[in-house]
């Protein structure tokens with residue numbers, strides 16, 4: 074590989090530890106939407122790895138490219154140039170069908186709007202990705218997950234009978250049910266009050282620290298980012314900083330510095 078980027082190692086960004094296995098990474102990733110005068114460079118040569126067994130938050134001002142980075146890293150969108158990897162699999166080398174399989178079998182997703190299937194029960198929603206993949210659930214793992222999310226008494230309920238926080242906890246269990254290599258969460262607390270949001274963030278933290286998972290979360294909320302092991306900061310489509318052991322205060326201070334520099338606009 075060229076450019077000094079070792080396969081599977083996290084080498085990018087300031088303060089990043091080298092030689093940690095990345096569950097997902099992008100290398101020299103650029104994404105341009107539109108063409109000509111209407112072209113928007115949403116990502117500009119970003120190289121960043123998301124270490125296995127860690128909880129990483131992606132932060133930055135509105136329009137800085139957070140969602141674009143997550144979508145391209147997760148195989149939901151394609152890069153204009155550069156490369157995205159899940160483990161050692163380069164996503165750009167895959168056809169549509171292979172990408173669908175990779176997303177189904179190796180990646181978990183949690184979205185702001187929960188995205189549960191309203192006609193299925195909680196139990197059926199949790200095992201849906203496994204059912205779609207034709208995989209039989211690991212019963213002990215799924216039972217353990219249901220305990221952790223605290224919805225054992227609600228398994229026969231439909232999503233519409235649950236609160237927003239409960240629905241998002243179902244979505245987290247669904248994302249983890251197949252033991253994916255990495256879970257991508259896009260503003261998972263964006264539709265929740267602070268108490269329910271805190272429960273969902275604690276759950277994502279437990280998925281990493283107690284269950285050996287890897288989580289990458291986009292958020293614009295410093296208190297949410299403080300649940301992560303590390304925060305990567307984007308501004309104007311570029312990786313501008315990383316912070317390990319974040320606190321809400323330190324993240325907020327870092328974000329205020331962007332405002333001073335005009336680094337990407339207001340929330």
Ligand SMILES: Nc1ncnc2c1ncn2[C@@H]1O[C@H](COP(=O)(O)OP(=O)(O)OP(=O)(O)O)[C@@H](O)[C@H]1O
Pocket residue numbers: 106107113114115133134135136137138139140141142293
């Ligand atoms: N489909 C698209 N077509 C054109 N431009 C887009 C598209 N999606 C995103 N953009 C632009 O790319 C830039 C990055 O957008 P992105 O949604 O990744 O930012 P973000 O940091 O996630 O923002 P927010 O916090 O507001 O959700 C923005 O300027 C946005 O307007």
